[in-house]
Amino acid sequence: MTVELISVGTEILLGNIVNTNAAYLAEKIALLGLSCYHQSAVGDNEERLEDAIRLALSRSDIVILSGGLGPTKDDLTKEVTAKVFGRELYEDAHSKERIQAYFDRRRAQGREITANNWKQALVPEGAIVVDNYNGTAPGIILEDKENGKTAILLPGPPNEIRPMFERDIAPYLNKLQPEGIYSKMVKICSIGESQAETMVADLMDAQSNPTLAPYAKTGEVHFRVTAKAADEETACRLMEPMLQELKKRFGDYIYTMDEEVTLEEAVVDMLRERQMTVTTAESCTGGLLAGRIMNVPGASSVYREGYITYSNEAKEKLLGVEHQTLETVGAVSPETAEQMARGAARQAGADAALAVTGIAGPDGGTPEKPVGLVYIGCCVQGRIRVEEFHFTGNRSKNRDYAVVRALTLLREELLRDQTQAEIR
Structure with a gap:
């Protein structure tokens, strides 16, 4: 199953912001066992955005778009994607209630709802609405089951897109596959990337399932052990011998096996x-x-x-x-x-x-x-x-x-x- 990424926003093309969303999504997609062969960035232009979406859908099963879901006129992602899928927009009552509640909580800070905020409550017909717990723009999953195509629309701010992906999008994508992808991280310090990779060269040459991949970080080396299995319990059993071997070889060089620990x-x-x-x-x-x-x-x-x-x-x-x-x-x-x-x-x-x-x-x-x-x-x-x-x-x-x-x-x-x- 192939996924294509489209990052929306003229500010990306002008270099005003660094496109961290694409890097984040690409890594997460790979960990889910999905293939990503193309990425693109497109400005806030209706015609060019439509061309980008149609091209992506012609060569990929799933297109993930980030950005362009805001309340202003130049936020066009939802409208253009609905057009490509031949769907009308309607006001989603649930999303409207959440937007109202969001501003109610911030009224003491001087945040008042303006008319254009209700634009974010509009969703395409037949869409799956994904709640945003860190902002006002809901995520949207739009499926075309007849042609086997899906578009996933996510907000642009990193503090919104990341928790939304972890909470709702990753599980959704994982269910589309007969087997899930599960992984563990082994983080190492005190030795360089070349030495660390040399110490596991035989494991990498012989890998099948699970697999072992090194990632060089600033002054550190991270190894990701990944297994494909029907469930997490089976995946953990597959990964355990590899994890034990890494412990044996690196010993105290390993400072954690928890991906979230720095x-x-x-x-x-x-x-x-x-x-x-x-x-x-x-x-x-x-x-x-x-x-x-x-x-x-x-x-x-x-x-x-x-x-x-x-x-x-x-x-x-x-x-x-x-x-x-x-x-x-x-x-x-x-x-x-x-x-x-x-x-x-x-x-x-x-x-x-x-x-x-x-x-x-x-x-x-x-x-x-x-x-x-x-x-x-x-x-x-x-x-x-x-x-x-x-x-x-x-x-x-x-x-x-x-x-x-x-x-x-x-x-x-x-x-x-x-x-x-x-x-x-």
Whole structure:
């Protein structure tokens, strides 16, 4: 069964927004075991949108359109799709009630219904209406059973399309197949993509059902194990030997087998389990590391305070980095990273500390200290470790990599601390 994606909106064509919906939907469709051979983006133009829909329906079984379901005149997706399917629009009472309730809840914030909002309550005849729990535009499933064609219309905002897809569209698509597709994720840090893939090359060469696929992330590698089966229980039995083999081969490199858990969540959980606190001292990352930790709900139980010490003066004043160190070896050095980590732990009274100092770019590099050189210091219970990294991305990418490497380094040291405690 083939699916085609059409992203609707002139703002996509102009580059005003990044089309994250297409990437999200493509990944989800693949995980459902559906084929996607074409994607397109079309502006808010009736004629061009109609051509795009007709072309997609001529070569695919299902067309998923995202965007163009808003209340304004240039939102044409619903109207044009209804025209292609030969259906009239009518006002859906259920959708109208939900729109009314949505604005009633927001009246205190000054949100009032305008006449064009009722446009979103219009749906094509015979359509399946999908409730939107995060906005006003309902999703629509329009089936042409005689020709075996289906159009699925979804709202454009990511915070609306994603929960709607997970809640209603994915189960709908899964029922269209005799067998469902089920998957598990294994997330790995501390080793690179090439090494990780080499470690499972034989498994990938011999795969059939389940299958194993690697995904490179910033500073991480994710492996998705996918099985096709009549039900989830059968799929889990098929995947279990593969999952156990991955555990055997990667061991502590695996930080989670839960798709929803992030690296920072795994690290915060480790700190919480050990009843330990952490602090951060950042130069080139400028608070990104602290921000990643703060993204974790409940991080306040392990994180109390942090330091952004961009200048040498701040490193001396807030962290106690020695002036002589900065004068002789410079701010970007293993010595400075060590003193930053020790100083942060001391000042915050924390069990652990991470320190980052480096040259993110694009300027500031020298032959001796090029752009991308970063030193990360980690102090756990007074034990210090400093690592040197050479990143090759732009300024933003170098900072992102530094954050991931810092979290990975802390995780490694917490594991080492646990191993030593068990030996004792």
